[in-house]
Amino acid sequence: MSASQTPPAAAAPGEDEPTLLVKIFGKDRPGITAGLFDTLAAYAVDVVDIEQVVTRGRITLCVLVTTPFPDQGTTGSSEGDLRATVHSWAESLSLQAEIISGRGDNRPRGVGRSHVTVLGHPLTAESTAAIAAAITATGGNIDRIFRLAKYPVTAVEFAVSGAETEALRTVLAPEAAKLRVDVAVVAAGLQRRAQRLVVMDVDSTLIQDEVIELFAAHAGCEAEVAEVTAAAMRGELDFEQSLHARVELLRGLDASVVELVRKEVRLTPGARTLVRTLKRLGYQVGVVSGGFTQVTDALQEELGLDFASANTLEIVDGKLTGRVTGAIVDRAGKARLLRQFAHEAGVPLVQTVAIGDGANDLDMLNTAGLGVAFNAKPVVREAAHTAVNVPFLDTVLYLLGITREEVEAADTHVE
Numbered sequence: 260m261s262a263s264q265t266p267p268a269a270a271a272p273g274e275d276e277p278t279l280l281v282k283i284f285g286k287d288r289p290g291i292t293a294g295l296f297d298t299l300a301a302y303a304v305d306v307v308d309i310e311q312v313v314t315r316g317r318i319t320l321c322v323l324v325t326t327p328f329p330d331q332g333t334t335g336s337s338e339g340d341l342r343a344t345v346h347s348w349a350e351s352l353s354l355q356a357e358i359i360s361g362r363g364d365n366r367p368r369g370v371g372r373s374h375v376t377v378l379g380h381p382l383t384a385e386s387t388a389a390i391a392a393a394i395t396a397t398g399g400n401i402d403r404i405f406r407l408a409k410y411p412v413t414a415v416e417f418a419v420s421g422a423e424t425e426a427l428r429t430v431l432a433p434e435a436a437k438l439r440v441d442v443a444v445v446a447a448g449l450q451r452r453a454q455r456l457v458v459m460d461v462d463s464t465l466i467q468d469e470v471i472e473l474f475a476a477h478a479g480c481e482a483e484v485a486e487v488t489a490a491a492m493r494g495e496l497d498f499e500q501s502l503h504a505r506v507e508l509l510r511g512l513d514a515s516v517v518e519l520v521r522k523e524v525r526l527t528p529g530a531r532t533l534v535r536t537l538k539r540l541g542y543q544v545g546v547v548s549g550g551f552t553q554v555t556d557a558l559q560e561e562l563g564l565d566f567a568s569a570n571t572l573e574i575v576d577g578k579l580t581g582r583v584t585g586a587i588v589d590r591a592g593k594a595r596l597l598r599q600f601a602h603e604a605g606v607p608l609v610q611t612v613a614i615g616d617g618a619n620d621l622d623m624l625n626t627a628g629l630g631v632a633f634n635a636k637p638v639v640r641e642a643a644h645t646a647v648n649v650p651f652l653d654t655v656l657y658l659l660g661i662t663r664e665e666v667e668a669a670d671t672h673v674e
Contacts, residue, residue: 277326278307278361279338281345285354287318295320298348302327302341307364312405323364372447373399373424375417375431376658379440380649382413386438390417393434397422408663411529411651416660418447428644436640443645443658445629456606457537457655458597458623460615461548461555461569463492464633465652467525470550471505474572474579477516480508494618494638498549498589503582506572510581514574517553524554529653534562536656536666543604547593549619551583566600594622614655615639631655 283295292311299322308323326338342358349356377390394401399422407414419427424446435442462469475484484505491501537544545566548555552571559567570588573580586592593615601611613620613627616635624630624643632643633652640646647654656666 275362278363279304279324279326279341280359280361281322281324282357282359283318283320283322283349283354284357285318285349285352287313287316288352291318291352291354292320294348294352295322295345298345299324299341301344304341326360370421371399371423372418372420373422373427374445374447374660375419375427376407376414376443376445376660377417377435377440378412378414378442378647378649378654378657380412382415382440386440387415389434389438390431390440390442393430394419394422394427397426397430399427406662407657407660408654410663412649412654412657414654414657414663416657432641435646439648441645441647441649441654443629443631443647445644445658450609450628455541455610456543456545456601456604457612457614458545458547458566458600458627459613460593460617460620460623460633461546461558462550463616464614464620465527465530465546465558467527468523470520470524470548470554471509473520473523474509474512474516475505477519478509478512484508491619492617493636494621498619499587502549502570502587502589506583507581509572509579512579514577514579516579517572521554521557524558527650527652529651531562532653532666532670533655534564536653536661536669538563539669540661543600543606545600547588547596547623549588549593549617565604566596568596590619590622593620594626597623597626612655612659614652629658631658 281295283291304324304327306322306324309321311318311320327341345358346356375394377387379386391401394417399419401417402420403418405416407416424444428444431442431444459465469485469488472481472485472488475481487496487501487505490496491498534544543565545564546555546558548569550569552569555567555569558564568588570583571585573582573584588596597611597613598608601608608626609628611627612629612631613623614631614633615624616633616639618636618638621639621642624632630644632639632646634648634650635643635646645658
């Protein structure tokens with residue numbers, strides 16, 4: 260090839276430069292991708308874009324390449340030769356080929372990019388259609404869709420451009436509630452990958468129980484305490500006043516009850532997987548609780564948590580006094596502790612995730628970069644950035660773009 264025939268250095272084509280979209284369909288098998296590019300290599304074309312997906316053993320491979328220059332290549336010199344050769348190669352493997360002429364690269368994605376994660380149990384065609392239509396109604400364009408998980412829920416992610424993140428949240432939140440699916444909308448970009456602190460509520464979030472009710476069962480006042488707890492979590496009562504009232508009912512309990520309650524605590528399904536996976540990814544993980552350090556300290560040790568803060572039951576002469584000591588961890592306190600943990604971890608608030616279920620979690624959820632209402636009361640679901648309404652805590656991983664396959668692959672490694 261003479262110097263005058265040398266093609267220009269590889270670069271993204273201009274809007275008016277001719278390009279070819281080569282699409283291959285058929286039964287997947289090893290070697291298809293390599294075979295297509297080996298075929299294209301004979302024409303000295305530059306690769307502009309590639310996308311490949313395999314669904315239930317069927318491959319769809321799309322390659323955008325520059326149109327071959329005249330008199331270049333070893334087996335042919337024209338677009339017509341390339342087309343004939345690719346079709347012949349595809350036919351030899353019982354594949355279908357389609358080649359479409361055009362100009363330039365893909366259209367630039369619209370301003371405003373978001374990841375929309377949809378969780379369904381199951382995920383129906385009806386709900387998927389409604390979510391897609393709602394995205395379109397905001398002016399958004401769905402650029403890509405892929406599956407994050409198939410169990411314990413079906414989780415798919417839509418890469419959306421052309422619509423602002425907040426606008427998508429506003430439109431999709433009521434649609435998700437109506438369809439009984441969970442939808443999370445987060446802004447695209449490096450911040451999503453850089454989230455490095457997750458802070459959780461404990462009662463009815465990290466664990467299935469309300470710790471004060473476990474103590475109350477030993478004091479014979481479980482029903483009375485549960486009624487006050489429910490009202491406080493709905494936001495109907497001041498949390499600090501309700502805490503003092505409930506703790507007073509525990510006065511006189513023997514301190515040995517602490518160990519009994521620790522043994523009764525039940526982690527939420529997926530809690531261990533969530534914490535283990537986050538830690539492997541380099542996240543720091545903490546808990547804040549309106550419950551008691553007598554339980555959260557044990558959870559911190561068991562799960563390897565980086566941070567933990569809660570109220571402390573006062574114990575004198577081996578008996579619960581019916582009082583708590585120190586500053587109360589209430590609604591405002593949880594948000595303050597999130598800021599404190601973020602500062603200690605060296606993580607900007609925008610790169611934090613908070614998870615909770617009750618009204619006293621609202622300030623924390625709204626302070627974090629991403630606030631997740633987990634099986635929450637209505638007032639919390641409506642105010643949080645997103646809601647998860649399935650009983651598996653590790654589904655929060657999908658909201659961070661982590662796939663089930665990645666979780667399982669990490670679990671195969673020896674600790």
